Amino acid sequence: MSSLENKGNLLGDVRAEHDHNMLDTAFYDWQDYKILAEADGRFLVVGRRGTGKSALTYRLMKDWKAQKNFVIVVAPNEEDVFGLRAAAAKYGQTLTRIRSAIKTGWRYALIMELGCALEQYYKTQNMISASALNAPLKKWKGLGDNIVSRLKKTLNDAIIPGESAEESISELATRLNLNSLTCDLDELLRVAGKRVMILIDRLDEGYESDEVGIGIVDGIIYGSDDLRTKTSNIRTILFLRDNIFRAIQISDQDFSRNVEGSVLRLHWDVQELFYLVCKRIRQAFSIDVESDVKVWNSVTANELHGREGFKSCLKLTLYRPRDLISLLNTAFYNAKKQGRKVLIVDDLDASANHISEIRFDDLRKEYSSVFPGIDDVAKSLAPFGPSLNVFQASSAIEKIMQNDENPLVYQHLKILGTAQEVLKALYGVGFIGMADKTSGNIVFSHDGKKPERLFDQNSMLLIHPCYWSALGIKKGFPDQNISEQIYDEYDITISSEVKEQRDLSIGGMIAELGKIELGNEDASQFEDWAKRAIELISAGKLTNIQLKPNGNGSARRDIVGANMATEGFWRRIREDYSSRQIIFEVKNFEKMSVNEYRQCASYLGNEYGRFAFLICRDTQKELSKGGEMEAFREFYNKNEVVVKLTASFLVSLLSKLRSPQKFDTLDDALTKRIDNHIRLYANGQGGVVKKKGR
Numbered sequence: 001m002s003s004l005e006n007k008g009n010l011l012g013d014v015r016a017e018h019d020h021n022m023l024d025t026a027f028y029d030w031q032d033y034k035i036l037a038e039a040d041g042r043f044l045v046v047g048r049r050g051t052g053k054s055a056l057t058y059r060l061m062k063d064w065k066a067q068k069n070f071v072i073v074v075a076p077n078e079e080d081v082f083g084l085r086a087a088a089a090k091y092g093q094t095l096t097r098i099r100s101a102i103k104t105g106w107r108y109a110l111i112m113e114l115g116c117a118l119e120q121y122y123k124t125q126n127m128i129s130a131s132a133l134n135a136p137l138k139k140w141k142g143l144g145d146n147i148v149s150r151l152k153k154t155l156n157d158a159i160i161p162g163e164s165a166e167e168s169i170s171e172l173a174t175r176l177n178l179n180s181l182t183c184d185l186d187e188l189l190r191v192a193g194k195r196v197m198i199l200i201d202r203l204d205e206g207y208e209s210d211e212v213g214i215g216i217v218d219g220i221i222y223g224s225d226d227l228r229t230k231t232s233n234i235r236t237i238l239f240l241r242d243n244i245f246r247a248i249q250i251s252d253q254d255f256s257r258n259v260e261g262s263v264l265r266l267h268w269d270v271q272e273l274f275y276l277v278c279k280r281i282r283q284a285f286s287i288d289v290e291s292d293v294k295v296w297n298s299v300t301a302n303e304l305h306g307r308e309g310f311k312s313c314l315k316l317t318l319y320r321p322r323d324l325i326s327l328l329n330t331a332f333y334n335a336k337k338q339g340r341k342v343l344i345v346d347d348l349d350a351s352a353n354h355i356s357e358i359r360f361d362d363l364r365k366e367y368s369s370v371f372p373g374i375d376d377v378a379k380s381l382a383p384f385g386p387s388l389n390v391f392q393a394s395s396a397i398e399k400i401m402q403n404d405e406n407p408l409v410y411q412h413l414k415i416l417g418t419a420q421e422v423l424k425a426l427y428g429v430g431f432i433g434m435a436d437k438t439s440g441n442i443v444f445s446h447d448g449k450k451p452e453r454l455f456d457q458n459s460m461l462l463i464h465p466c467y468w469s470a471l472g473i474k475k476g477f478p479d480q481n482i483s484e485q486i487y488d489e490y491d492i493t494i495s496s497e498v499k500e501q502r503d504l505s506i507g508g509m510i511a512e513l514g515k516i517e518l519g520n521e522d523a524s525q526f527e528d529w530a531k532r533a534i535e536l537i538s539a540g541k542l543t544n545i546q547l548k549p550n551g552n553g554s555a556r557r558d559i560v561g562a563n564m565a566t567e568g569f570w571r572r573i574r575e576d577y578s579s580r581q582i583i584f585e586v587k588n589f590e591k592m593s594v595n596e597y598r599q600c601a602s603y604l605g606n607e608y609g610r611f612a613f614l615i616c617r618d619t620q621k622e623l624s625k626g627g628e629m630e631a632f633r634e635f636y637n638k639n640e641v642v643v644k645l646t647a648s649f650l651v652s653l654l655s656k657l658r659s660p661q662k663f664d665t666l667d668d669a670l671t672k673r674i675d676n677h678i679r680l681y682a683n684g685q686g687g688v689v690k691k692k693g694r
Helices: 003-007 020-025 031-038 053-066 078-089 095-119 125-129 134-141 147-157 165-175 178-192 211-230 242-251 255-262 270-285 292-298 306-314 321-337 345-367 374-384 390-401 407-416 419-428 497-513 523-537 568-577 594-601 627-636 647-656 660-679
Strands: 044-047 070-074 196-200 234-241 263-265 387-389 432-435 442-445 460-463 486-489 542-547 559-563 581-586 611-616 641-646
Touching: 020 053, 020 270, 031 053, 031 263, 044 053, 044 242, 053 070, 053 196, 053 234, 070 095, 078 095, 078 147, 078 211, 095 125, 095 134, 095 147, 095 165, 095 178, 095 196, 095 211, 125 134, 125 178, 165 178, 178 211, 196 211, 211 234, 211 242, 211 255, 234 242, 242 255, 255 263, 270 292, 270 306, 270 321, 292 306, 306 321, 321 345, 345 374, 374 387, 374 390, 374 419, 374 460, 387 390, 390 407, 390 419, 407 419, 407 497, 407 523, 419 432, 497 523, 497 647, 523 542, 523 559, 523 581, 523 647, 559 568, 568 611, 568 660, 581 594, 594 611, 594 627, 594 641, 611 647, 627 641, 627 660, 641 647, 641 660, 647 660
Parallel strands: 044 234, 044 263, 070 196, 196 234, 442 486, 581 611, 611 641
Antiparallel strands: 387 460, 432 442, 432 460, 542 559, 559 581
């Protein structure tokens, strides 16, 4: 019995770094591999988790080394990437600046790594010592033990104290002598008569979907492309997860024009997956039979026989090699425990339970950053069984949307807006499929695309079968033929459409402010806008937010929200100022005088405590010297605090909500706002001089 069989991994390990035995002896050279091995046109390879990116890296490295090429493999680890983030951020906080610095630095880093390889080659050893590469190579090798840690130190060392980020970026190529080193390297490779193959994998290690994270990966892509186009004997191939690829597409407007034509999307169809499995079965069971169908039939029984039997296995997966190998490994292990050498349906069912948990966990991990609470929303649909209509799904989701126990989830669902929009997001990530009324097929999308048409209340939805077991859904359909009608759109894979949907919702609200004119005529529109902004910014912290809750009273407060926070900024307001009801007084004009502060302060007392916000349209967020500052100090000396919030400040908070990871930064921004009022304005410091006409 083989060691693989002992481990329960009869068909190999699902992790390519631990699967070298099968990749050496039973690698299936499917169409995408042949494209990469034989043609130079594609340098960016995009695929979902488990589609074979790392397996391709290993096999291409092995095959190209056998052809006597120089092969360099770059596979960053998480710790080094975190360090690189800190170095990249010193060149600016925008994507374009970070991309520019990393693009230059990465090209330099690849040249240095190639120089290290050429130092070991007899034809170029002496040439290296006499070239411009010699001195920087010596320094480079002393900066760390891998390319990312060395690049981090190079970027840090290239910054001159006191200069601006723009100056550091513009001078970086000159300081690294980049163009001269590129020419020297090209000449060395010509003399050596060697081709260089650079394989870059695992760029998702330490990746975060913010400006810095996207800028780093974007810069690595551009830097790799630069090197291959500026030299004649270098080929670079980068492997990238599709959600990262889509995030770059959204953030970098030039990306599609510059790179899209060089992209290869990994795709597996039923036939290719069948060939892959049969090749591994031959190796694992030492079967010497040419027919793939006979090979499959030799290890399966009854209804699992033939290609149709194999297809029934695939329905428990997301059509990825990792899913399939994991499913069959566990199934063979189950059969072995029962003393059988062939698989039956029960073996697959038991295996599917385990695989389903893994797939559901993958869904949560992959999308939690752009869709907080996706697991809770998905679980809310499970009680209806595998199939449900839009009305049932919407009702379940609306209950989740009313639950504010988790502020981050509550806020995200609030941003998406309606249960229908949440359903569209679930469709975009492939969790639910939609019945096509023309063909009768159930269509699933794994590319992030929202449905081309709106759901109607009676449209039938289907939860993808690979998640049933994890959600406790029993098999079976109202129509037994429906399982044969599942059609998955695998041509394009997972994307960041949920983030795009979130961005569009927030962007629309920000754009709406620009259409509200200053003055009394549009005052009610601005109050409504301010209320919706507060609902998003304080989601999960303030509840029952109302517009003019006591409209007929003598003290007509504009917006009031109940303060139920147990931590952070809002808890501080409740504990320090006894404000269990938070007042937001809204003024649709710019200049605030002592009268507005007095009106706002007059609403304080009892459950409203000693704290309120004054929202206005001022273009300057600081208090003006004189009127505003004196007004603030007047009430501060009475132990009451009225904090000015401008519409532009609210817009900045809304912008932060584009990334769910920045949820906590809202509390930080509000904390700094009140601290500035107390530390500076209460002592007569800070403030700005208002220009005439303001």
